[in-house]
Structures are given as C-alpha cells and as structure tokens.
Amino acid sequence: MSDFSVRLLRSDEERAATDLFRRALHVKEMTDEEWSAISGSRQPSRALGAFDPELIGTARSFDSEVTLPGGGTTPLAAVSLVGVRGDRTRRGVLTGLMRAQFEDFAARGVPAAMLHASEGTIYGRFGYGIAARAKSIEIDRHRARFRPEVPVGGEISLLDLESTIEQWPSLFDALPRIRPGMIARSPYLWPGYEREVRRATTPVATAVHRGPDGVDGYVTYTVERAKFGAQSELKIQSFHHAGSAAFAGLWRYLLSVDLVDRVTAEKRPLDEPIELLFTDPRHVTVQNIQDEGWLRLVDVATMLDARTYRGEVVVIEVTDPFLEHNSGRYRLSGDGAARTTEPADLEVRADTLSMLYLGGWRASDLAAAGRVRATGEAALERADLLFGTRVNPWCGTFF
Ligand SMILES: CC(C)(COP(=O)(O)OP(=O)(O)OC[C@H]1O[C@@H](n2cnc3c(N)ncnc32)[C@H](O)[C@@H]1OP(=O)(O)O)[C@@H](O)C(=O)NCCC(=O)NCCS
Known part of the structure; x- marks a missing residue:
C-alpha cells in the first residue's frame, strides 16, 4: 500500500473530487454552469478524499433507507462517485476509502450500504454482493x-x-x-x-x-x-x-x-x-x-435480525475478512436472528451473504457455483425457503 491518508473533504474541495471521479470514468469535467446546476446534489460531510498529499481518490455517500424482505425498512448509505486518479490505481487507495467509509457508516449507526458498480470485479472483496439483478x-x-x-x-x-x-x-x-x-x-x-x-x-x-x-x-x-x-x-x-x-x-x-x-x-x-x-x-x-444493486451488510447481526424469514431454523457461518467483527455464526428463523455457537448448516462469505439477503439468489444455486458450502441438500432446501422472498429484489433508483 502506498503512503496516503483519507479524510472528509471540505466543501471547497468537492468540485476537484467530482472532476477526479469524472476523469476516472472518462467523462469530461463539468462547466461552471453544470456545477452550479447540481449544487443541491451533495449531502454535506459525506465526501471522502484520499491525499498523498494531492487529492488522488474519492468516494461519496448519501443517507437513504432500504425496504427489506417482510416490508420493514432500515437506514442505508447509498454509495456513489467512487474514483481513483489514473496514475494512482492498484496501490490500495480504494481499499483505504472503503475502510474509512465503513467506519463512518458504523459510527453513524448505518447498518448497510448499496451501490451500482461500474465493473463486476471491484466490490466483492469489500463484502458487497449482487443483491438485485435487472x-x-x-x-x-x-x-x-x-x-x-x-x-x-x-x-x-x-x-x-x-x-x-x-x-x-x-x-x-x-x-x-x-x-x-x-x-x-x-x-x-x-x-x-x-x-x-x-x-x-x-x-x-x-x-x-x-x-x-x-x-x-x-x-x-x-x-x-x-x-x-x-x-x-x-x-x-x-x-x-x-x-x-x-x-x-x-x-x-x-x-x-x-x-x-x-x-x-x-x-x-x-x-x-x-x-x-x-x-x-x-x-x-x-x-x-x-x-x-450491490449490497453490503455493514452490521451483519443487525441486518440479519431486521428482515423476516420463512420456514425452519438455519445456522450460517459468516466469514467477513474486510469487517472481521461480523465473522461468526448466526441462527436464523421466523423469530429473527442471533449469534450462536450451534453448528452451522451453511458457510458463506460476506459478499455471498449480501446476495442471499434480499432473496435475489437461491442458496442452492450459490452452492452449485461454489459460493455457499452446506452440510447437505436438506440444509440448502431449508435455506432456499428461509431467504426466499415473494417478489424479486430491485433497487429501482440509479445513483
Ligand atoms: C475502481 C477503482 C476505484 C479502484 O481503485 P484502486 O485504488 O485501484 O483499488 P485498490 O488498489 O484499492 O484495489 C484493491 C484490489 O482490487 C483490485 N481492483 C480494483 N479495481 C479493479 C478493477 N477495476 N478491476 C480488477 N481489479 C480491480 C486491485 O487489483 C486490488 O487487488 P489486490 O488486493 O489483489 O491487489 C479505480 O480503478 C477507478 O477509479 N476506476 C475507474 C472509475 C470507476 O470505475 N469507479 C467505480 C465506480 S462504481
């Protein structure tokens, strides 16, 4: 990892960060007129910058809430404007930004984050998974x-x-x-x-x-x-x-x-x-x-307890290398979710748990692709029912 630090951007630094993001996506910088037209589009104190000491990367978010299986809602950070300067990529800058963002979400009690990805290979390592397809x-x-x-x-x-x-x-x-x-x-x-x-x-x-x-x-x-x-x-x-x-x-x-x-x-x-x-x-x-929609369960225990489930008990073992405190076993049932020491029926990584969470994928399909390890077919059948939702998930909002 190269030497850089991550901090909240001052408001007078946000235009440079937006320009950096646009250049990273090969899009022209904004004119003064365009910039003033979107002056109301930035939630204050939500833009991070990476500095070495120049600005070399950025990531933003804004407050939202997301509908969960069962109809409840929970606070959500909607993540956008993620970019690293072209001459500073592949040296851990995004990794630093993601870490700082998750710390910020946790500090504000926001248990989940969502984004739309420019490429499919970027976000899995940070625990985001494809929760909704379209x-x-x-x-x-x-x-x-x-x-x-x-x-x-x-x-x-x-x-x-x-x-x-x-x-x-x-x-x-x-x-x-x-x-x-x-x-x-x-x-x-x-x-x-x-x-x-x-x-x-x-x-x-x-x-x-x-x-x-x-x-x-x-x-x-x-x-x-x-x-x-x-x-x-x-x-x-x-x-x-x-x-x-x-x-x-x-x-x-x-x-x-x-x-x-x-x-x-x-x-x-x-x-x-x-x-x-x-x-x-x-x-x-x-x-x-x-x-x-790519979803990240920032606080796995809270998120698992926030949605509803159908059918019999399933115990899952979650491995979360990026947010290690989430790793552990959870007992899921119609009564909710709680940490447990019972033996696990299923083993998943955090990104795969995000894919299961909104009901967008069946556990048995993820197992067929090697993304879920189960004790057997019976456990998969229970997990399919447990996580399944009446309608497919969909974010429906681009940001
Ligand atoms: C995507 C982007 C932000 C990644 O930034 P970065 O600072 O290079 O990322 P990191 O160095 O922290 O990468 C961490 C790991 O992810 C991998 N990775 C990151 N971006 C990747 C990509 N686009 N394709 C493949 N692998 C990628 C790195 O190789 C690295 O792997 P390693 O840990 O095995 O070495 C940067 O490439 C970028 O700005 N791209 C253009 C704009 C864009 O697509 N933004 C995202 C909008 S949703």
Whole structure:
C-alpha cells in the first residue's frame, strides 16, 4: 500500500473530487454552469478524499433507507462517485476509502450500504454482493396485442418536462416501495435527474396513472424518431407503480403512443411479468440481464435480525475478512436472528451473504457455483425457503 491518508473533504474541495471521479470514468469535467446546476446534489460531510498529499481518490455517500424482505425498512448509505486518479490505481487507495467509509457508516449507526458498480470485479472483496439483478427488454409495438384478461387500468394524464421536474419527487414518494431493495430517494438525487432530463435531445414526457384511490403509478419516457427505413424507439426512463392496475394501465398507454416501432426499458425487475400481458409473449425480448444493486451488510447481526424469514431454523457461518467483527455464526428463523455457537448448516462469505439477503439468489444455486458450502441438500432446501422472498429484489433508483 502506498503512503496516503483519507479524510472528509471540505466543501471547497468537492468540485476537484467530482472532476477526479469524472476523469476516472472518462467523462469530461463539468462547466461552471453544470456545477452550479447540481449544487443541491451533495449531502454535506459525506465526501471522502484520499491525499498523498494531492487529492488522488474519492468516494461519496448519501443517507437513504432500504425496504427489506417482510416490508420493514432500515437506514442505508447509498454509495456513489467512487474514483481513483489514473496514475494512482492498484496501490490500495480504494481499499483505504472503503475502510474509512465503513467506519463512518458504523459510527453513524448505518447498518448497510448499496451501490451500482461500474465493473463486476471491484466490490466483492469489500463484502458487497449482487443483491438485485435487472433485465433490459424490447417490445415489438406493432405486433404486441394485450390479452383480454389484462386490467384496463385507470386514467392517464401527461406531464411535460417542467411539470415532470416539479412533480417527480412527490410522485415517487407517494408510491409504496413494493420490492425488497427499493430505496428512498434523498432530496440530493433530484438535481442530477433534473440535469439529465434537461439535457435530453428529445422531449421527456411523464404519463401519470390514476386509479380509484388517486395516483398509483407513472412512467417517464422519450421517443427517438428514426430516419426513413429505421425504427422509432420509445425509451422508458423510469416506471414505478403501486399494483397491477397501474402496471397494466401504463403499459397500455405506452403501447398506444403514435409514431413508435419498438418500446425499450432498461433495468426492470427480473420477475416483472411484462411478456404475460401479450397474446404472444415472444413479442417481448429480454436484451440482457445485469447486476443492479450491490449490497453490503455493514452490521451483519443487525441486518440479519431486521428482515423476516420463512420456514425452519438455519445456522450460517459468516466469514467477513474486510469487517472481521461480523465473522461468526448466526441462527436464523421466523423469530429473527442471533449469534450462536450451534453448528452451522451453511458457510458463506460476506459478499455471498449480501446476495442471499434480499432473496435475489437461491442458496442452492450459490452452492452449485461454489459460493455457499452446506452440510447437505436438506440444509440448502431449508435455506432456499428461509431467504426466499415473494417478489424479486430491485433497487429501482440509479445513483
Ligand atoms: C475502481 C477503482 C476505484 C479502484 O481503485 P484502486 O485504488 O485501484 O483499488 P485498490 O488498489 O484499492 O484495489 C484493491 C484490489 O482490487 C483490485 N481492483 C480494483 N479495481 C479493479 C478493477 N477495476 N478491476 C480488477 N481489479 C480491480 C486491485 O487489483 C486490488 O487487488 P489486490 O488486493 O489483489 O491487489 C479505480 O480503478 C477507478 O477509479 N476506476 C475507474 C472509475 C470507476 O470505475 N469507479 C467505480 C465506480 S462504481
């Protein structure tokens, strides 16, 4: 490890840190105008810098909360703007930043952290695991026909760009976060989203769905008109709903938009039954499946006790090389979780525990890949049921 120190950034150092992060991602630095447009997007006292003595690395976070299996919530640190200067990589700078961040989260009593990763190889060693995955889909708009039993849905009203920007936070906040892994949107997120939609080269529209009890879903999208011979595309930017009527009603609207050949959406929940809306499910194609939310259980004991479980007792042995105090055995059951000295049914590393935690992977699949060691098939069967959730996890918020 080279010689550097990590400390909280002063507010007058934050622009340099943002520039460093952008250069690390091969993105141009911000103009003065862009920087002032996102002045409300930084939670104070959440940006770390690594110095040698120049600024050589940075990592930020903001406060949020996450929905857990069983419907409870817990405080969460949403981690972003992680970067190390190109001439200082692979000498432990990120490792130092991650350690300082976890110490900060622990000191503030935040038991979990989440991030979206630029590369799949970076964060596992720090105990983050792929807790939620997502799919990108494409629909052939001319051929897709709704099945007769699909709910008709309620009333749709369209918002223009300015109304979208004004109403977005209240629209999102009013909807229940129905999946494990969904996070609360901090006020610090919205200025960045506003900047993105203002920069869009085609109009951004939001369709709001109203059911008998009021607003219960919305979708934000753009349409890219194609030149002669190519296909026009409706691109869904965000789609949130409270239940099946809004889900179906918004899809009915999207498939009715004129001058569109195909409808695409990225990062949708893996089990979202879009293809089942149509008489021929093959008119919906899954383009890819990606990792979405990477979770870190910073305080394993607290997090294990915070979610609910189904079925019989399972004892797990957790190995956490990066946060050693988490290592040990835990007894999990419908009554909660507690440390134990009983023999373990399952052995997992911290990153794999994160994959199990929100119900996004089955213990038996992780065992098949060598990520879980179990005493036998019966233990895996119990663990599959214990960690399993009714719906797939999904973060649904990019940060
Ligand atoms: C990803 C990044 C922050 C890593 O910083 P770093 O200071 O080089 O990381 P560290 O030196 O602490 O790496 C610790 C370990 O992870 C490995 N590692 C780190 N980044 C890696 C990567 N991108 N690919 C493969 N391995 C990586 C290192 O090789 C090292 O392994 P070792 O302990 O076996 O030697 C840096 O490469 C970067 O800024 N990349 C571009 C921006 C980016 O992708 N940011 C993340 C946004 S989510």
